[in-house]
Amino acid sequence: MPKRVVILGAGYAGLVTALELRKNATPEDTEVILVNKHNYHQLVTQLHELGAGAKSDTSARIMIEPVIRNKYITLIKDHVESIDPKEKRVRLSQQELSYDYLVVALGSETEYFGIPGLKEHSFILKSINQARLLRTHIERCFAEYHYTRDESLLTFVVGGAGFSGIELVGEFADRMPVLCEENNIPLDKVKLFNVEAAPSILPGFDKELVERAEKSLTERGVKFLVGVPIVQVEPGKVHLKNGDVIATQTLVWTGGVRGNQIVIDAGFETEPRGRAKVNEYLQALGYEDVYIIGDSCFIINEETGRPYPPTAQIAGQMGTAVGKYLFADLRGGTKEPFKPQIMGSIASLGRKDAIAKIGKNYQATGRFAYIVKDMSKLRYLAKIGAVIKKA
């Protein structure tokens, strides 16, 4: 009788887990069920390109079926409602599933820090559908400006200057001249703000790269408001702690992530931001049959004493590791504790520029760094066996 492995979420972590497990486990050993709310895998690291309108929705959508075809992986397209780890059951909106082993890879949610009005009156960029809403909203703002001449329609605010915020504002900076030309509006009517509560943009990057990014973006019209928290949001208005009010119809919030509510509700041990605590094998504390990976968990970098940031890079590595751990669980065998290999981080700054930290000692900027970023996406697509279509 094969053991049933249920994997919740077909993001970077979940999809790689399923594929890695199937490299070794046969259908006689194991039944693999992958649960995802869409029938496609989303390249969430590319959503800033979609949200700004630089690329089409299909460029970030990998259909799952061709990737898992002939691999004995069952895809269930459904929403996860709750997990009962004591009963070893998962409730979906259309059915219930029991499991022998569970992999929770449900990603993260947005943290709004209780800022009044922020959730209600901001866009976020965690799915293709949200990116499409942002893109169509911006195009409508440009079209509407012809009639009302309301300058708040051409004022765009990105909240948060971490990785996601910087990449988005970079895309915006490159997209605005195109939208202005299409709509016959002078570029100097557009205002582009990046608001960050922390004292600097891009925490974790070296000072030199941060300055390089700031210069590149400032030259293309981005105005940085750093060390200035957002304190309240109303329709059409963003209130800052320094008393300033920005009149805008478009606030995109990239300023916070927290764990998945389903993980918290299931009773797994979590840190204050709701990400699950896991052991060195990425198992939920107290549950050897449950792995929690990707943005849903948190692990500490022993060198710095601080948690690793939630990235696609680490999520994919966790997927590979858990694919192997599960095979050891099923067949017996030893497990190596998980240790992320940080190859580097690359933040794109629009269509032609990027900053990259490669390994511990190297850095790169400009067109070269941008190409490296594109290559890392292609490398990932090749790894999961996704056909590469031209966007």
Next chain:
Amino acid sequence: MPKRVVILGAGYAGLVTALELRKNATPEDTEVILVNKHNYHQLVTQLHELGAGAKSDTSARIMIEPVIRNKYITLIKDHVESIDPKEKRVRLSQQELSYDYLVVALGSETEYFGIPGLKEHSFILKSINQARLLRTHIERCFAEYHYTRDESLLTFVVGGAGFSGIELVGEFADRMPVLCEENNIPLDKVKLFNVEAAPSILPGFDKELVERAEKSLTERGVKFLVGVPIVQVEPGKVHLKNGDVIATQTLVWTGGVRGNQIVIDAGFETEPRGRAKVNEYLQALGYEDVYIIGDSCFIINEETGRPYPPTAQIAGQMGTAVGKYLFADLRGGTKEPFKPQIMGSIASLGRKDAIAKIGKNYQATGRFAYIVKDMSKLRYLAKIGAVIKKA
């Protein structure tokens, strides 16, 4: 010393006037100044295609400069503010112009019949910019539906079932399946209404063609509410006289046209809907040096005793006539009274169907009629010498 002819508006009537006049009048006779608020000529008969998103904005935009190149026509890109026919002067927003002869071809405006909220909460389709606003709004409605599941986002109401209303609702009917597929929304969530106060759709068409149009559109999901006036519009709600309320985020008003306010303010004699009264040579009553043509004027069909509807076909014929009249004014010569030649009328019903009345006795439907409509557009473009680009 050449005489100065000022033409206000480079729509069908104004542009054809300038080109026709220049077939005969030399720069020594005549200075020709064409005033238009854009540097492009708009194919307003195609705007329903743009508004629904079936074709790109550029397909309805003919740049004026290449059309008038080497023809000694001066294009002034400016808004007309007022006309003083006694002083023979025109005030633009950036300058004033005096004239020897004036051609007023400023088109029509939308008639809202004093229905409360209609102007404030509806879209209209009289320019490319307005079509773009409608298109981007609809795309945003689909994107937003993913989050709110608010059915009013997928409910579309076209007010008016005349020519423009029917053509638009036909485009909508063909566009909705595409938008549904792109957004992964079942087509049966979309509601498409055409609301008309008069007892029938398409006044002026034969009963047989009207029934054919109704059938074609009903089969593609259009719901007709005929004989039901709109009595009030609020944000998100259209109130009908029968007490029904349609919850919608998208009302497009095509139900009324009236003359141009600038013509009224200049003191020209007008009929109650503000269209200028003109003599048999299309001259403003009491002003032999002013021609008022296109949708800005009205002329009576002596056979029926009713005014001709404002159409591109008649506007173009008026342009040709006035080009000749002006040459007669400048050089001397006889003028023939203006008499429109109604070749027929064709209403498209989406991307593949149309109904056509050709001459007095012929009618056509289906794909053939649609092709005739497309040909009449190409014929017009060839006539004005516009380069035909693939849309």
